[in-house]
Amino acid sequence: xxxxxxxxxxxxxxGLLLVALVFALYSSFVKDPQAVKVGSNAPNFSLEQLNGPExxxxxxxxxxVVLNFWGTWCEPCKExxxxxxxQYDKFKDKGLVVLGVNIGESPIAVEPFVKQFNVTFPIxxxxxSQITKLYRIGPIPTTFFISPEGEVKEIFIGxxxxxxxxxxxxxxxx
Amino acid sequence: xxxxxxxxxxxxxxGTLLCESCGKPLVIQxxxxxxxxxxxxxxxxxxxxxxxxxxxxxxxxxxxxVKIAIGIIIVILIASAVGTVFPQQQYIPVPVxxxxxxxxxxxxxxxxxxxxxxxxxxxxxxxxxxxxxxxVMLGTSLxxxxxxRVVPLYxxxxxxxLNQHKSFLKGQKLxxxxxxxxxxxxxxxxxGSAETLRKKGYRIFQTDRALMAEKGRFSRWGPxxxxxxxxxxxxGVLARSIPGFFLDEYVWVREGETVAIPNxxxxxxxxxxTTEYWSEDEMPxxxxxxxxxxxxxxxxxxxxxxxxxxDLPGAKPDLVEIKNGPIIVNHPMVHESLYLYQSGMQEMQxxxxxxxxxxxxxxxxxxxxxxxxxxxxxxxxxxADGIKVKVLDYFxxxxxxxxxxxxxxxxxxxxxxxxxxxxxxxGKLSEKMVYLQGSILTQKSDPTYGIxxxxxxxxxxxxxxxxxxxxxxxxxxxxxxxxxxxxMGFFWQHRRIWVQIQDGTxxxxxxxxxxxxxxxxxxxxxxxxxxxxxxxxxxSKA
Numbered sequence: 001x002x003x004x005x006x007x008x009x010x011x012x013x014x015g016l017l018l019v020a021l022v023f024a025l026y027s028s029f030v031k032d033p034q035a036v037k038v039g040s041n042a043p044n045f046s047l048e049q050l051n052g053p054e055x056x057x058x059x060x061x062x063x064x065v066v067l068n069f070w071g072t073w074c075e076p077c078k079e080x081x082x083x084x085x086x087q088y089d090k091f092k093d094k095g096l097v098v099l100g101v102n103i104g105e106s107p108i109a110v111e112p113f114v115k116q117f118n119v120t121f122p123i124x125x126x127x128x129s130q131i132t133k134l135y136r137i138g139p140i141p142t143t144f145f146i147s148p149e150g151e152v153k154e155i156f157i158g159x160x161x162x163x164x165x166x167x168x169x170x171x172x173x174x
Numbered sequence: 175x176x177x178x179x180x181x182x183x184x185x186x187x188x189g190t191l192l193c194e195s196c197g198k199p200l201v202i203q204x205x206x207x208x209x210x211x212x213x214x215x216x217x218x219x220x221x222x223x224x225x226x227x228x229x230x231x232x233x234x235x236x237x238x239x240v241k242i243a244i245g246i247i248i249v250i251l252i253a254s255a256v257g258t259v260f261p262q263q264q265y266i267p268v269p270v271x272x273x274x275x276x277x278x279x280x281x282x283x284x285x286x287x288x289x290x291x292x293x294x295x296x297x298x299x300x301x302x303x304x305x306x307x308x309x310v311m312l313g314t315s316l317x318x319x320x321x322x323r324v325v326p327l328y329x330x331x332x333x334x335x336l337n338q339h340k341s342f343l344k345g346q347k348l349x350x351x352x353x354x355x356x357x358x359x360x361x362x363x364x365x366g367s368a369e370t371l372r373k374k375g376y377r378i379f380q381t382d383r384a385l386m387a388e389k390g391r392f393s394r395w396g397p398x399x400x401x402x403x404x405x406x407x408x409x410g411v412l413a414r415s416i417p418g419f420f421l422d423e424y425v426w427v428r429e430g431e432t433v434a435i436p437n438x439x440x441x442x443x444x445x446x447x448t449t450e451y452w453s454e455d456e457m458p459x460x461x462x463x464x465x466x467x468x469x470x471x472x473x474x475x476x477x478x479x480x481x482x483x484x485d486l487p488g489a490k491p492d493l494v495e496i497k498n499g500p501i502i503v504n505h506p507m508v509h510e511s512l513y514l515y516q517s518g519m520q521e522m523q524x525x526x527x528x529x530x531x532x533x534x535x536x537x538x539x540x541x542x543x544x545x546x547x548x549x550x551x552x553x554x555x556x557x558a559d560g561i562k563v564k565v566l567d568y569f570x571x572x573x574x575x576x577x578x579x580x581x582x583x584x585x586x587x588x589x590x591x592x593x594x595x596x597x598x599x600x601g602k603l604s605e606k607m608v609y610l611q612g613s614i615l616t617q618k619s620d621p622t623y624g625i626x627x628x629x630x631x632x633x634x635x636x637x638x639x640x641x642x643x644x645x646x647x648x649x650x651x652x653x654x655x656x657x658x659x660x661x662m663g664f665f666w667q668h669r670r671i672w673v674q675i676q677d678g679t680x681x682x683x684x685x686x687x688x689x690x691x692x693x694x695x696x697x698x699x700x701x702x703x704x705x706x707x708x709x710x711x712x713x714s715k716a
């Protein structure tokens with residue numbers, strides 16, 4: 001084999017190995033390519049509403065969406081409910097939807113809770129925690145702020161107060 | 175390229191130890207002494223031994239070094255070993271929801287060493303970028319080291335050397351020389367030797383005054399074949415990161431429940447879970463079990479469905495049955511590349527509460543039965559003609575909340591509290607009562623209706639591990655190729671015997687890469703059979 005050929009072969013072999021390295025590194029950094037991150041599109045889903053028909057996230061395009069994952073057993077969820085409700089009342093005419101996703105509870109457990117806090121924003125029931133897994137929910141409450149285009153603008157883990165919600169909502173209003 | 179000219183007239187590439195044409199050692203000091211170049215690569219120049227200063231060649235030369243390869247292997251070994259000192263993040267036995275919790279776990283559990291361990295990234299070692307880089311470097315080194323050596327070796331062995339320089343023959347570990355008697359028929363002697371060796375299974379290469387007999391050349395390819403196997407193995411491991419190649423999920427399924435398997439379009443239904451135990455008469459020896467039992471079988475009878483409406487998560491599934499059968503420990507349910515393993519269970523869990531509604535005013539006569547499904551309580555049920563029972567409140571895992579109101583600790587029915595209302599339309603009665611921790615609290619002091627607590631429905635929850643690993647065939651194939659390579663290199667030897675006649679002198683030399691004893695026997699056999707007038711010298715080092 002002559003010298004210039006040899007160089008090309010070496011470049012080809014090393015190039016192939018470099019591709020393998022890049023791929024290996026990419027997959028070690030991005031462990032979960034399907035994870036929902038800030039900047040990614042909020043995965044669409046459809047769930048039955050508490051006392052209502054099925055509701056799909058995709059149907060809310062054009063509105064700013066506050067997607068709140070909660071459970072009746074979670075104290076901070078309870079405490080932030082009134083704040084979410086207040087902000088919903090304030091901004092619902094400006095194109096905001098607050099969507100509460102209850103994690104794995106029966107309507108009988110959810111309903112009294114919703115009544116107790118006078119929640120009027122839509123609540124959907126994730127009976128099998130399917131959407132909870134899809135959104136990789138760890139500790140709750142976890143709240144996603146989704147733009148009218150369906151892009152996740154912010155993810156907040158923990159209890160929100162009214163001022164925080166107002167601030168974050170202002171960035172996702174249409 | 176700088177070249178070296180041998181006295182036979184052949185120009186060899188830089189780094190050549192034995193002339194490519196005549197086999198004479200090219201380094202003068204060596205040819206004069208007994209130390210003879212290593213025969214490992216037939217004295218050929220490795221491909222990387224050039225003077226080129228191009229970047230590509232430098233990288234190539236770096237990875238072509240076996241010393242570097244051994245260095246990489248040692249670093250990988252040490253890192254892998256250190257990674258087993260403390261548990262990896264995925265095996266931390268307590269929940270660690272955030273990165274800060276992970277850091278705290280190592281510090282609190284293992285002290286300063288744990289902190290260092292965490293900070294150096296050993297808690298996620300096997301998928302960390304630097305460990306992965308090391309593995310790819312090992313792969314690179316395997317590919318380049320092999321290519322760098324196999325090509326010249328192939329070229330050298332393809333052109334069998336017949337008329338070797340005397341110093342080549344003399345340099346071999348087995349060498350024999352002797353004067354031929356006057357009038358010996360040289361051609362016949364060579365032909366006879368060739369025939370003897372052919373019978374021993376040698377391939378013969380011959381000219382009028384020289385012959386070379388060779389067998390087991392393919393064993394020289396063993397190391398390269400096993401490297402191909404290792405590379406396939408590494409590629410298989412890497413392929414696991416391709417989306418859809420690898421899945422490892424765990425689902426808990428209650429008896430009677432159908433749940434989605436995350437990241438797949440599949441659903442699984444648990445028809446029934448059973449643990450079987452050995453009965454005493456099945457045991458060959460009487461064991462002192464003190465009332466204990468030994469499990470014989472763990473089994474979930476399950477149905478696997480595919481959801482034809484999987485595009486929209488959470489939407490009402492359109493399930494098509496795919497498979498129906500048992501999932502037993504070590505006998506997974508298999509569908510294409512999906513494996514469902516029995517790997518956990520929670521038996522005798524509360525599934526539903528059962529009550530008898532009794533009429534206290536009428537001699538505690540039973541009115542009807544009430545069932546409260548703890549996973550999906552019915553809002554209203556008709557118990558008897560004109561008598562309904564409503565579930566008003568339900569707390570699956572009762573706790574008294576901070577505000578003094580009942581609340582729930584989790585969404586699992588571990589300690590259920592149920593508030594019900596009995597509505598008697600005929601008697602225009604409405605009575606409320608609460609079930610909590612095995613007792614009934616009634617609202618009225620003199621109620622009409624009472625409740626008798628019956629045996630609750632107990633269900634088993636089965637833990638199913640769902641795995642998919644499409645890289646496994648490649649990994650097994652790589653391992654198989656590796657074993658073939660190892661067997662080729664270990665169980666066969668490359669033996670060569672040279673016989674040359676020059677000016678009435680017969681010279682013999684022999685070389686093998688292992689099992690010198692076997693080769694010596696064949697050489698002795700040849701000398702004896704052909705009555706060759708030679709004395710054999712065997713050097714202690716080849």
